[in-house]
């Protein structure tokens with residue numbers, strides 16, 4: 001495809017209207033779907049399994065797919081301009097590939113693959129957390145099949161990770177305990193779920209291509225085969241704790257604090273994963289990101305918030321959103337374990 005809109009065939013519309021999404025009823029997918037719908041510029045079609053218990057946001061169309069029947073996925077993707085994959089990490093490993101292969105057959109040009117985490121250029125972090133090589137293989141497959149990708153590098157989801165229990169940001173709100181890695185001062189990049197949703201909607205609302213060689217405006221094509229970088233807060237556990245105390249009206253005396261060396265915690269989590277105990281996964285992932293030398297986990301220099309016109313957010317309001325998520329995430333763990 002030529003780089004410019006002026007060279008496209010008659011009838012070409014220089015925008016992304018038809019968006020398909022996997023996981024529209026999921027954690028990040030629901031935020032992305034709602035943000036896309038809020039623009040009024042997109043029709044959003046959820047690819048969802050028949051019998052899925054996940055509730056889809058209002059306004060999303062649904063196309064049921066059977067991952068054991070490729071024809072259903074190809075049919076659902078026909079005519080779609082962009083496929084967003086927000087697939088549960090617990091889904092069978094080959095499900096992502098099934099989607100990508102079906103997208104190629106359906107003629108979808110662009111895919112946002114699973115990811116929504118660390119900087120894809122931070123190879124060491126990716127290898128240490130085991131996620132990097134999987135995500136790279138997913139992106140490579142997209143390219144190999146003649147399509148292009150845009151992946152989201154947002155760091156940890158702030159509200160979700162705050163709410164998600166001791167293995168994530170160290171907070172257990174039921175027991176009022178906090179596990180602090182090292183001295184608790186290491187900062188890591190985070191983005192709220194709603195900021196990620198807004199960022200994706202902004203990118204997909206850009207013109208697809210520059211009109212001609214003189215058009216220097218930001219277009220979707222600027223991001224192809226690259227990460228889109230964003231952040232809400234680059235923050236330490238100690239900063240989070242101060243916010244939690246303000247929001248909950250508690251003091252140090254209400255909390256039981258323990259300290260753990262991040263390296264030791266990472267190694268413990270990794271050892272669990274290696275013997276098939278996935279309870280160690282989050283422990284390993286989050287502890288690694290809080291290594292004291294983890295300045296590489298700070299996305300400030302690469303964040304494109306300004307370019308995309310993303311708003312500044314209130315830390316305490318986001319902390320409150322996180323605390324309100326605690327019960328929901330607990331129910332989800334039970335559902336997954338059942």
Ligand SMILES: NC(=O)c1ccc[n+]([C@@H]2O[C@H](COP(=O)([O-])OP(=O)(O)OC[C@H]3O[C@@H](n4cnc5c(N)ncnc54)[C@H](OP(=O)(O)O)[C@@H]3O)[C@@H](O)[C@H]2O)c1
Pocket residue numbers: 022023024025026027028029047048049052053054067086087088089090091092095114115116117118154155156157158160161
């Ligand atoms: N940065 C962070 O802090 C962070 C945290 C968590 C996750 N992530 C990443 O974000 C991505 C999405 O995670 P998420 O938490 O949003 O996912 P999720 O809500 O757990 O699940 C998303 C969707 O996956 C589909 N799904 C679930 N089980 C499946 C199965 N067995 N086979 C096929 N489809 C299945 C479901 O869609 P239907 O029911 O509609 O079929 C579900 O709505 C992943 O790449 C993950 O690594 C990042």
